[in-house]
Amino acid sequence: xxxxxxxxxxxxxxDGYKALSDASFTVKWGEVHALLGENGAGKxxxxxxxxxxxxxxxxxxxxxxxxVRLKGPADxxxxxxxxxxxxxxxxxxxxxxxxxxxxxxxxAGSHRARLLETERLVAEKAAEIGFAIDxxxxxxxxxxxxxxxxxxxxVLLAGARIxxxxxxxxxxxxxxxxxxxxxxRKLARQGAAVVLVTHRMSDVKRFADRVTVMRGGRTITTLDxxxxxxxxxxxxxxxxxxxxxxxxxxEAGPVRLQVRGLRSPERGGRRILSGVDxxxxxxxxxxxxxxxxxxxxxxxxxLMGLPxxxxxxxxxxxxGDLLSASPAQRRELRIAAIPADRYGLALAGNLSIADNFAxxxxxxxxxxxxxxxxxxxxxxxxxxxxxxxxxxxxxxxxQKAALLSGxxxxxxxxxxxxxxxxxxxxxxxxxxxLDVRAGAAVHQRLLAxxxxxxxxxxxxxxxxEVLALADRIGVMSGGRIVAEFERPADRQAIGKxxxxxx
Amino acid sequence: MELITSWLGNVPDFAVPYALAALGLxxxxxxxxxxxxxxxxxxxxxxxxxxxxxxxxxxxxxxxAGMAAAALVSVLFAVMVIILRINQVIAGLTxxxxxxxxxxxxxxxxxxTNQPIQGLPALALWPLSELPLIGxxxxxxxxxxxxxxxxxxxxxxxxxSTSGLRLRAVGENPQAADAAGIPVIAYRFAAVMAGAALVxxxxxxxxxxxxxxxxxxxxxxxxxxAVALVIFxxxxxxxxxxxxxxxxxxxxLIPQLAAAGIRLPQYFVLMTPYAVTLGVMIWVALSGRGxxxxxxxxxxxxxxxxRR
Numbered sequence: 001x002x003x004x005x006x007x008x009x010x011x012x013x014x015d016g017y018k019a020l021s022d023a024s025f026t027v028k029w030g031e032v033h034a035l036l037g038e039n040g041a042g043k044x045x046x047x048x049x050x051x052x053x054x055x056x057x058x059x060x061x062x063x064x065x066x067x068v069r070l071k072g073p074a075d076x077x078x079x080x081x082x083x084x085x086x087x088x089x090x091x092x093x094x095x096x097x098x099x100x101x102x103x104x105x106x107x108a109g110s111h112r113a114r115l116l117e118t119e120r121l122v123a124e125k126a127a128e129i130g131f132a133i134d135x136x137x138x139x140x141x142x143x144x145x146x147x148x149x150x151x152x153x154x155v156l157l158a159g160a161r162i163x164x165x166x167x168x169x170x171x172x173x174x175x176x177x178x179x180x181x182x183x184x185r186k187l188a189r190q191g192a193a194v195v196l197v198t199h200r201m202s203d204v205k206r207f208a209d210r211v212t213v214m215r216g217g218r219t220i221t222t223l224d225x226x227x228x229x230x231x232x233x234x235x236x237x238x239x240x241x242x243x244x245x246x247x248x249x250x251e252a253g254p255v256r257l258q259v260r261g262l263r264s265p266e267r268g269g270r271r272i273l274s275g276v277d278x279x280x281x282x283x284x285x286x287x288x289x290x291x292x293x294x295x296x297x298x299x300x301x302x303l304m305g306l307p308x309x310x311x312x313x314x315x316x317x318x319x320g321d322l323l324s325a326s327p328a329q330r331r332e333l334r335i336a337a338i339p340a341d342r343y344g345l346a347l348a349g350n351l352s353i354a355d356n357f358a359x360x361x362x363x364x365x366x367x368x369x370x371x372x373x374x375x376x377x378x379x380x381x382x383x384x385x386x387x388x389x390x391x392x393x394x395x396x397x398x399q400k401a402a403l404l405s406g407x408x409x410x411x412x413x414x415x416x417x418x419x420x421x422x423x424x425x426x427x428x429x430x431x432x433x434l435d436v437r438a439g440a441a442v443h444q445r446l447l448a449x450x451x452x453x454x455x456x457x458x459x460x461x462x463x464x465e466v467l468a469l470a471d472r473i474g475v476m477s478g479g480r481i482v483a484e485f486e487r488p489a490d491r492q493a494i495g496k497x498x499x500x501x502x
Numbered sequence: 503m504e505l506i507t508s509w510l511g512n513v514p515d516f517a518v519p520y521a522l523a524a525l526g527l528x529x530x531x532x533x534x535x536x537x538x539x540x541x542x543x544x545x546x547x548x549x550x551x552x553x554x555x556x557x558x559x560x561x562x563x564x565x566x567a568g569m570a571a572a573a574l575v576s577v578l579f580a581v582m583v584i585i586l587r588i589n590q591v592i593a594g595l596t597x598x599x600x601x602x603x604x605x606x607x608x609x610x611x612x613x614x615t616n617q618p619i620q621g622l623p624a625l626a627l628w629p630l631s632e633l634p635l636i637g638x639x640x641x642x643x644x645x646x647x648x649x650x651x652x653x654x655x656x657x658x659x660x661x662x663s664t665s666g667l668r669l670r671a672v673g674e675n676p677q678a679a680d681a682a683g684i685p686v687i688a689y690r691f692a693a694v695m696a697g698a699a700l701v702x703x704x705x706x707x708x709x710x711x712x713x714x715x716x717x718x719x720x721x722x723x724x725x726x727x728a729v730a731l732v733i734f735x736x737x738x739x740x741x742x743x744x745x746x747x748x749x750x751x752x753x754x755l756i757p758q759l760a761a762a763g764i765r766l767p768q769y770f771v772l773m774t775p776y777a778v779t780l781g782v783m784i785w786v787a788l789s790g791r792g793x794x795x796x797x798x799x800x801x802x803x804x805x806x807x808x809r810r
Contacts, residue, residue: 051681072683073681073682085681088678089680090675091670091674091675091679092798101664101667102671102678102684106664111662111663111666112662
């Protein structure tokens with residue numbers, strides 16, 4: 001098969017940080033080529049260069065073996081390169097067709113006629129590749145999976161033949177991801193060149209024709225995934241195999257957190273939370289599994305103390321009603337919260353690592369009273385925590401927290417939340433978007449907290465994570481816990497419970 | 503009866519500057535640039551149009567001069583906020599103070615202050631002008647009538663053209679627009695300048711057709727009311743037009759009340775538009791309606807290679 005897109009010896013740095021050094025990559029017509037690597041390995045940066053969004057500092061780009069220079073996304077579109085970004089580039093208040101029209105080349109004719117034409121093209125293309133999409137619907141009302149389909153339709157209708165998908169399955173459920181990747185493979189079989197940027201080994205094994213592994217901004221090797229097993233792939237991406245956390249069943253202690261009949265107000269004939277009952281015991285990890293959007297986020301909000309209208313009872317050991325507790329009382333109870341939105345809720349990106357760390361204990365006077373901040377202590381504590389929790393990329397405590405990569409930002413959150421031995425740990429998708437090693441570190445911490453006697457609640461859509469960590473599993477569907485499982489739990493049975501009650 | 507007739511007859515004269523200024527602001531802000539400098543652009547447009555009127559006496563050219571002057575001043579603002587990415591609130595406020603100072607200075611130096619000029623004659627739209635009660639609404643200068651097609655053209659552009667769709671995409675999600683190959687910076691520049699030209703036209707109207715002379719700071723806070731009007735209208739041109747008429751009604755009422763012998767403290771009367779603005783904005787906030795109509799990227803500068 002002839003080469004479609006080639007990147008040779010590409011380097012790129014951001015603010016002195018070398019994101020790519022001498023990376024090379026080739027995708028051929030008719031293949032699905034996976035680009036595998038940990039977070040921060042440079043996969044997205046490399047592909048953003050191919051899509052014309054970033055300009056490389058050195059190296060070149062060849063299309064059909066001819067060197068080309070991309071000045072911007074418009075040039076890339078002209079070369080028939082289309083990229084579906086991890087964070088969708090859609091205009092939310094616009095309709096599907098309007099979004100797609102934006103990316104189409106200028107043509108004569110009235111706007112109205114072009115919009116109708118686009119609606120027809122979208123419907124046609126969607127039917128052809130098996131997507132159910134109404135071209136007139138507003139993007140803001142679509143689910144994540146549907147928005148992704150719009151992105152794919154957008155690049156296809158703009159004439160893309162070299163298709164770059166950046167972490168396409170990260171936001172999808174297992175079934176949705178499978179359907180998407182089958183479609184993508186069909187497109188490759190029809191002659192397109194597909195680049196699949198991912199850190200999921202199973203996607204690579206099942207759907208890729210070739211795989212290029214990236215590590216630390218370099219391309220390590222390119223090989224045939226059929227000839228290598230997952231353990232080998234993991235080893236190549238992380239440099240060494242991370243050990244899976246050892247799990248032994250703990251004897252659970254007394255109930256620390258009791259939820260009874262937790263419901264959100266009725267809206268449009270349904271309640272997002274429709275009567276959650278659960279008990280969380282000391283010394284156990286209770287995991288809530290379920291398909292996304294069944295009330296997990298709302299439950300997490302209620303328990304973490306974020307504004308969320310609800311009624312019902314949440315009793316916590318040592319205080320009573322948690323719903324009316326002030327943030328100070330929550331702190332006093334030593335409830336550690338690890339929200340899903342790391343940068344939005346858990347960290348203040350523009351503040352320093354030290355400030356982000358110290359804020360957890362400012363109230364108890366450890367860092368001085370009202371008038372004085374004992375900066376020396378803050379810095380010393382931060383340094384110790386950064387060391388202990390292995391937060392990498394923290395050159396100094398004064399560095400902005402936003403500069404940390406996803407995994408290290410999460411480690412910083414955990415470092416702060418665990419700085420006082422927590423009684424209760426509330427973790428929502430704690431390893432989402434993290435690479436294998438960072439995810440394993442997060443899991444280690446949760447297990448350690450459990451072993452130290454904390455009651456750990458893990459809300460996660462990743463069934464592997466749930467199965468690896470949980471002592472008990474509650475399946476959430478339609479806003480309540482529909483089934484509970486003891487360890488060792490049967491994966492099939494859980495999956496069935498997740499779908500049956502939907 | 504006579505009171506109402508002449509009151510209604512004066513409404514367009516007060517409403518047109520609001521309508522044009524709000525339209526210009528909407529055009530700029532739909533592209534994601536927060537335009538707080540309207541008050542300054544009104545003055546720039548007003549002074550330039552007076553100068554042209556005193557020099558040549560051709561009203562059409564004077565209005566065009568007002569548009570050009572405001573557009574020119576807005577280039578400075580555009581460079582500050584789009585290229586240099588200076589905070590748009592601060593840049594907007596600075597623009598106002600800069601224009602206030604500069605126009606006062608130039609008006610005095612060039613001795614344009616208080617020089618009366620000839621405006622445009624009223625054109626009666628027969629037979630509408632013979633209607634009872636509202637007949638005087640159709641006895642206005644040409645620019646009042648021209649405001650309608652200008653308004654329609656801009657609304658058409660924003661809502662019904664592909665270029666308008668792109669401009670709104672730039673204001674809602676510049677990352678998406680950029681990835682779709684739309685030149686974000688160019689669109690924003692054009693939106694700032696075109697919007698400023700409309701605000702300048704409003705200023706020229708106030709000076710050449712309404713007040714018919716130059717007085718320092720003659721915009722008298724109308725630019726700020728236009729800014730509030732856009733928020734009140736949730737960035738919709740039609741609602742802004744309704745708001746402009748509402749404020750036109752209030753302002754036109756003030757001289758009528760005085761003429762009718764209703765004596766109110768002068769400063770109370772002058773305060774009324776601002777009091778209404780305050781009230782309306784509080785009402786919009788409390789009613790919580792249309793909170794999501796604001797352009798998604800309003801006030802946010804765009805850089806391509808920025809990483810979180």
